[in-house]
Structure formats: C-alpha cells, structure tokens
Amino acid sequence: MYVYDEHDRQMMAERVAQFRDQTTRALAGELAEDEFLPLRLQNGLYVQRLAPMLRICVPYGMLRSVQLRRLARITRDYDKGYAHFTTRQNVQLNWPAVEDVPDILAELAEVEMHANQTSGNCIRNTTTDQFAAVQSDELVDPRPYCEIIRQWSTFHPEFAFLPRKFKVAVNASEKTDRAAIRVHDIGLQIVRNEAGEIGFRVHVGGGLGRTPMVAPVIREFLPELDLLTYLEAVLRVYNRYGRRDNKFKARIKILVKALTPEGFAEKVEAEWAHIKDSPSRLTPEAIERVQGYFTEPAYAALNSRADLLAQQRFENREFDQWVKHNVDTHKKTGYAIVSLTMKKTGTPPGDVTDRQLEQIADLADEFSFGEVRVTHQQNVVLADVRQDRLLELWQQIVPMGFGTANLNTLTDIICCPGGDFCALANAKSIPVAESIQRRFDNLDFLYDLGEIDLNISGCMNACGHHHVGTIGVLGVDKKGQEFYQVSLGGSSQHDASIGKILGPSFARDEMPEVISKIVDVYVTKRTEEESFLDTYRRVGIGPFKERVYA
Amino acid sequence: MPDIIFQDGSVRQNGWVVVPRSEAGDALDIPDNKSALIPAEVWLEGRQHFAGRDDIGVWFDSHDEPEILADYVHELPLIAVNFPKFSDGRGYSIGRLLRERFGYKNELRAIGDVLLDQLQFMKRCGFDTYELRPDKDIRKAAQSLNFFSQGYQAATDTDLPLFRRRAS
Numbered sequence: 082m083y084v085y086d087e088h089d090r091q092m093m094a095e096r097v098a099q100f101r102d103q104t105t106r107a108l109a110g111e112l113a114e115d116e117f118l119p120l121r122l123q124n125g126l127y128v129q130r131l132a133p134m135l136r137i138c139v140p141y142g143m144l145r146s147v148q149l150r151r152l153a154r155i156t157r158d159y160d161k162g163y164a165h166f167t168t169r170q171n172v173q174l175n176w177p178a179v180e181d182v183p184d185i186l187a188e189l190a191e192v193e194m195h196a197n198q199t200s201g202n203c204i205r206n207t208t209t210d211q212f213a214a215v216q217s218d219e220l221v222d223p224r225p226y227c228e229i230i231r232q233w234s235t236f237h238p239e240f241a242f243l244p245r246k247f248k249v250a251v252n253a254s255e256k257t258d259r260a261a262i263r264v265h266d267i268g269l270q271i272v273r274n275e276a277g278e279i280g281f282r283v284h285v286g287g288g289l290g291r292t293p294m295v296a297p298v299i300r301e302f303l304p305e306l307d308l309l310t311y312l313e314a315v316l317r318v319y320n321r322y323g324r325r326d327n328k329f330k331a332r333i334k335i336l337v338k339a340l341t342p343e344g345f346a347e348k349v350e351a352e353w354a355h356i357k358d359s360p361s362r363l364t365p366e367a368i369e370r371v372q373g374y375f376t377e378p379a380y381a382a383l384n385s386r387a388d389l390l391a392q393q394r395f396e397n398r399e400f401d402q403w404v405k406h407n408v409d410t411h412k413k414t415g416y417a418i419v420s421l422t423m424k425k426t427g428t429p430p431g432d433v434t435d436r437q438l439e440q441i442a443d444l445a446d447e448f449s450f451g452e453v454r455v456t457h458q459q460n461v462v463l464a465d466v467r468q469d470r471l472l473e474l475w476q477q478i479v480p481m482g483f484g485t486a487n488l489n490t491l492t493d494i495i496c497c498p499g500g501d502f503c504a505l506a507n508a509k510s511i512p513v514a515e516s517i518q519r520r521f522d523n524l525d526f527l528y529d530l531g532e533i534d535l536n537i538s539g540c541m542n543a544c545g546h547h548h549v550g551t552i553g554v555l556g557v558d559k560k561g562q563e564f565y566q567v568s569l570g571g572s573s574q575h576d577a578s579i580g581k582i583l584g585p586s587f588a589r590d591e592m593p594e595v596i597s598k599i600v601d602v603y604v605t606k607r608t609e610e611e612s613f614l615d616t617y618r619r620v621g622i623g624p625f626k627e628r629v630y631a
Numbered sequence: 632m633p634d635i636i637f638q639d640g641s642v643r644q645n646g647w648v649v650v651p652r653s654e655a656g657d658a659l660d661i662p663d664n665k666s667a668l669i670p671a672e673v674w675l676e677g678r679q680h681f682a683g684r685d686d687i688g689v690w691f692d693s694h695d696e697p698e699i700l701a702d703y704v705h706e707l708p709l710i711a712v713n714f715p716k717f718s719d720g721r722g723y724s725i726g727r728l729l730r731e732r733f734g735y736k737n738e739l740r741a742i743g744d745v746l747l748d749q750l751q752f753m754k755r756c757g758f759d760t761y762e763l764r765p766d767k768d769i770r771k772a773a774q775s776l777n778f779f780s781q782g783y784q785a786a787t788d789t790d791l792p793l794f795r796r797r798a799s
Contacts, residue, residue: 088793092779099778103748111768112748119718120748202718232783232793238755239727239786242720309792320724355732360790367794 082143082452083228083374085193092236093190096197100124101183108180119242123203125196126182134502135174135182136199137189141209141227142170142455146442149453151192153438159185164438166423166431168495168544169248170208170455171199175502203241204234204316207249210259211456214375215464217412220271221279223253225371226308229363233309240316244323245331247316261457261573263287263296264549266333267315272302280304285315285345286337289543293579294334297342299349306363313361314353318345378450378465383415386469393472400475402524403486408471417471419463420456421483422493426518428482429511430496431459440481448474458495460488490527491535491600492518495546499539499556500563506539508556508563513537513592520593530600533613549573551613552599553580554592565592569599569625570617581622584630595629602628635740636761638754640773645762647709649690649742668711671700682706690742693721697728704735714743723756730757730787747775757787
C-alpha cells in the first residue's frame with residue numbers, strides 16, 4: 082500500500098493548516114457562507130439535515146489497521162461512535178461539529194488520511210476493484226495508476242472549480258468490472274495492445290444522477306505513459322466547455338452527448354496534441370516507483386487445502402454457505418478473498434460502530450497482513466486470508482455481525498443514507514432496505530434467487546446507484562409524501578446498462594410486497610441457467626409490469 | 632481603484648482601468664489619460680492602431696477564447712482575465728493557455744471575483760498580479776499566495792511535476 086514520503090506529508094500538513102485558517106475566518110464572519118462552501122466541501126464537510134457530515138477519503142478503498150483504529154477513535158471522540166462506508170469506497174461521519182473538523186483532519190493526517198476533494202466540483206477519489214491484485218484474471222494491479230491519478234488530481238490548480246463533480250474509476254479485470262467504470266465521468270479499462278504494451282481504453286461521459294448514461298469509448302488504446310497528459314486534456318476541454326448555466330446539465334456526460342462522443346474525442350485529441358510530450362508525461366521510473374508500494378505481501382508457500390476446506394464445509398452447513406457466497410478464489414494457492422458483509426438486518430447498510438472498526442482492524446492484523454479494502458457495495462474485504470484459517474475467521478466474525486452470508490444476493494443492498502441523514506434526499510432509504518431484508522430472511526430462498534443487486538437511492542443524485550441495480554429503488558417526493566419508483570435491468574458490469582422504470586411509484590409499506598412479486602416473476606419465467614438479469618433481458622419488462630400492477 | 636497584489640504579496644497602486652464591453656452599436660469609451668484594458672476582440676479589430684502601445688492591454692471574460700490572440704500576445708503589455716464568480720474555474724485554463732501555449736511573457740492579471748483562497752491556484756496557473764475584491768483583507772494575500780510550499784503537478788509555475796522531482 083502507498084506510504085507518504087516527505088512531500089506528501091508536507092502538503093497534507095499544509096492542507097490541514099489551510100483549512101484551519103479557513104474555518105477560523107468562516108466562523109469569524111470573514112468568509113461569506115457561499116465563499117466557505119466550496120472550501121469546506123473540498124475538505125469533505127457537508128452541512129446535512131441534522132448535523133454536518135464529514136466524508137473521509139479512502140483512496141481506492143485501501144485501509145491499514147492503524148487507520149481503522151484511528152477512525153474508531155475519531156468516531157468516539159468527535160462523533161456518536163459509528164461511521165458509514167459509502168458507495169464510493171469512502172467513510173462518512175454523521176455528527177461532527179464544524180469547529181472540530183480541523184482537529185479531525187489533523188488526526189487523520191497523522192495516519193496518512195485526509196478528506197481532500199471528497200465533495201465539491203473537483204476531481205474526487207479515484208476508485209477501483211476491491212479484488213485488485215488478488216484475482217487471477219487481471220492484467221496488472223490497477224492501484225498504482227489510481228495512486229498516480231490521486232497525486233495528479235490533488236490540489237490541481239486548474240481543475241479545482243469545475244462545472245461539476247468529477248469521478249474516475251479504473252478496472253483491470255477482463256471478465257468483471259467491480260469498479261463500475263462505465264458509469265463514471267472517466268472510466269479507465271486497463272488493456273494490452275497487440276504489441277503487448279499496457280495502456281487504457283478510455284471511456285468518458287458515464288454517470289448516474291438525473292440523466293443516467295453509460296460512458297462511450299473515446300479512445301481505444303492510450304499508452305500508460307500518456308495517462309496524465311490525456312486526463313489533463315479531457316479535464317481542460319470539460320473545464321472550458323462544460324455547461325455552467327445549469328447545475329443539472331453540468332456533468333461531462335452532457336457535454337459528451339452534445340458534442341457526440343466522436344466530436345468530444347476530436348477536441349480532446351486536439352488539446353492533447355499540444356501537451357502529450359510535456360514534462361507531465363509519465364516516465365517508466367515514475368510508474369515503477371509507485372508500483373513498488375504495491376508489492377505482494379509475504380505470502381507463505383502453501384499447498385491447496387481444498388481437502389480440509391471440503392471437510393469443514395461438509396461438517397458445517399452455515400460455514401459452507403458462507404464460503405460459497407462470501408469467499409472468492411485467490412490467485413495464490415492456499416489463500417482466499419473474504420468479504421465481510423456490513424449488511425446485517427436492522428443495521429443501516431454500511432454502518433459500523435467504533436468497536437466494529439477496531440474488530441475489523443484486529444481481523445486485518447490477524448488474518449490479512451494488516452490491510453482491508455472498502456467496496457462500493459459498502460462491504461469490507463480481507464484480501465489475503467489463508468484457506469486453512471477460514472473456519473477460524475468465520476467463527477470470529479459471525480458474532481461481530483460481519484458473517485451474514487448474503488454477498489451479492491437480494492439483501493446485500495446498496496443504500497445511501499437517505500432522508501434519515503441527507504439534506505438532499507426526497508425520501509428515506511434505510512427503512513426500505515430494512516423492510517426488504519426482513520421480508521427475505523430465508524437464506525436458502527436468497528441463494529436460489531442468485532445474484533441480484535438491489536440498489537436504493539433516496540433521491541435523483543443516485544448515491545445508492547439505483548440506475549445500475551438489477552432492481553433499483555428511487556425515493557421520490559409526491560406532494561410532500563415519500564414514494565418509491567422501481568426500475569429493473571440495470572448493470573454496472575462490462576455489459577453496463579441503465580435500468581428501466583417499471584411504472585408508477587409505491588408507498589413505503591408496499592415495497593417488500595412489490596419486490597416479492599418481481600422476484601416471483603423471475604422464479605416463474607427463468608430457465609435453469611438464467612440469472613435475474615438474463616431472464617429480464619430475455620422476457621423484457623412486460624411480465625413484471627403485469628404482475629406488479631395486476 | 633483598488634490596489635493590485637503582486638506575486639510576492641507586495642501591494643501597489645493600480646494604474647489600469649478595465650473598459651467594459653459596449654452595448655451593441657456604441658463606441659468603446661477608452662480614456663485618454665489612463666492605461667486601459669479593453670475587450671480582447673476590440674483590440675484585435677483595431678490591432679494596427681493599438682499594437683505597440685504600452686498603455687493599452689486587453690481583458691478576457693471566462694467564456695472567451697484566448698486562441699483569438701494566439702499570435703499576438705507578445706504585442707500586449709498586460710492581459711487580464713475576469714473571474715465573474717470565484718467558483719467559475721475557466722479562467723485558470725485561460726491563464727495556462729496564454730502562458731504555456733502562446734508564450735505570453737508580460738503581466739497577467741486576475742480581475743473580478745478574486746478572493747484570498749484562490750490566489751495560489753491563480754499563481755500556479757500563470758497569473759502574476761491580482762485585483763483582490765475590495766472587501767477582502769489585502770494584508771493576508773502574501774500568506775494565501777504561499778500556503779502550499781509545493782504541488783504535485785506541473786503547471787505554469789513549474790514544469791517539473793513531483794514525480795520528476797522525486798526521481799532527481
């Protein structure tokens with residue numbers, strides 16, 4: 082994992098001092114509300130429905146145990162003893178006091194953390210696959226490129242006041258896309274060209290929100306050394322020509338659509354031609370330096386313990402189910418990838434207490450080289466667990482609440498904080514998630530349904546990624562009442578698609594029944610091999626409509 | 632006229648008047664006795680007349696295209712870029728283009744909604760003088776211009792991004 086050098090440390094310390102000065106001036110009335118707004122947003126501080134909210138950056142989802150323990154302490158000392166994993170691999174505090182934020186940032190800086198650019202109209206945290214470097218089908222580790230982008234985008238003097246927020250995601254797996262790159266402003270797919278060189282297929286102009294779009298390809302192959310100059314060209318075109326007259330039309334996807342992907346690509350290429358050989362062009366040494374921080378942990382040379390595991394699974398059915406659903410294959414023989422689910426019924430998806438943060442830190446130290454990854458599905462991954470210790474790990478996490486064996490099932494719900502916390506929300510989302518989790522409490526039935534992404538957003542801003550849920554739920558406001566619109570058929574994978582709206586919206590208490598009917602249609606219509614998405618794509622939305630609105 | 636801040640934080644008297652764009656059909660009101668910044672396209676139209684004068688400069692608005700003066704920037708003593716609202720970031724790109732692409736060497740000034748907390752970004756993008764909004768404390772400018780001792784990226788102020796400095 083990346084470790085700061087004196088340059089990183091110095092800039093982060095200066096940033097904390099700067100925000101302390103800005104906060105002091107804001108509280109003294111020297112900065113008007115609208116002048117302080119973008120400054121505090123770019124330091125992660127929102128003002129929410131009930132209290133301020135601080136979004137802490139977790140660069141591409143990586144956390145060390147020492148950082149988890151510091152987060153736990155911060156939630157105790159400055160908040161109400163819990164935190165929230167977000168849908169962009171970050172962590173949020175729900176109740177900090179504005180005047181405490183500089184102190185919180187100083188505490189974070191001590192463990193090489195920050196809240197830079199986690200909000201506001203700037204380049205946000207670059208996200209990636211939570212299984213980076215431990216899965217067998219990726220070309221190279223995507224995280225060094227994420228770190229290179231983090232450094233380039235941090236305090237970029239030209240791009241601190243873009244028309245709107247800007248999100249970049251990187252994926253290196255050929256088969257899967259856990260980073261949902263095609264619904265990002267820039268999605269980078271790591272590819273190899275015919276000459277065997279590493280580069281990127283560049284997608285620009287995806288996004289959710291009010292106008293969901295799947296990003297088109299604007300360059301099939303970008304050599305890796307050209308990464309930063311090309312990003313700079315894309316951002317410059319966006320900064321100059323993105324709309325600033327209407328907040329709802331200000332994302333880059335609107336510009337790409339207006340110019341057409343070809344027209345946009347031409348503009349970028351023209352800009353890039355001027356800067357591609359500038360000193361911002363990466364060097365092999367610069368990439369190698371960062372790659373040097375992401376070396377393999379000290380894996381033991383193990384034999385496969387498939388026999389032992391099979392025996393343990395045979396003897397314990399619950400363990401068996403957990404292994405089947407929450408454990409993935411590791412590229413290294415004898416190791417496994419474990420997803421700790423933060424989706425226990427009755428707890429808002431992604432919420433963890435201070436004690437749980439410390440437990441996760443302890444688990445990381447004990448089982449996974451002291452590191453964890455936060456996923457955009459609001460779970461936490463232990464990426465390097467010995468196969469022969471899975472049973473021991475499972476026995477520890479079940480009482481902690483991380484062992485619900487529902488990964489990627491209907492109740493592994495992605496859910497934004499919604500109207501319980503967020504000032505933007507039209508409706509609550511957490512109680513909807515809970516009522517659905519209560520309705521579908523039979524794990525065997527969930528397993529039979531297979532992979533279904535149920536994503537819930539409390540408003541059009543789509544923090545819960547409802548557009549790309551197999552089943553999406555969107556909170557809407559109808560004459561002051563909270564209603565929920567359902568969409569079907571979304572995907573954030575390589576075959577990304579935006580869900581289609583089923584029809585008129587529903588009251589909150591109808592939602593479990595609606596989901597139940599939708600699931601019934603799938604069960605009736607599916608062939609043996611089909612997932613929900615397959616069936617939906619084959620039969621279309623019609624049968625679902627008929628059943629739900631019958 | 633409000634004073635002008637220089638890159639080193641020093642403050643000097645402003646000798647330049649910004650002449651706004653005129654209404655359609657009206658002639659531009661250029662003062663005789665003062666140095667004037669006129670809209671860039673007006674200067675371009677009257678280039679034969681204005682070129683070489685050290686008391687006539689130009690200003691760009693944030694939506695203007697600095698490309699129109701690409702070949703002529705060296706004929707200008709001063710170029711100003713207007714930030715109509717501090718949160719409008721287009722001026723940063725204009726600054727970098729004028730400096731890095733068109734090779735403009737003389738004074739580049741930020742005007743409009745210029746506040747303390749954006750000064751260092753402006754400095755990094757090639758602006759060397761700043762007309763701070765009059766209600767802001769000009770004594771704090773020097774600190775704001777130098778809050779960060781370095782940056783990660785190359786920009787107008789340095790063509791060495793941190794990854795190249797680390798390597799040396």
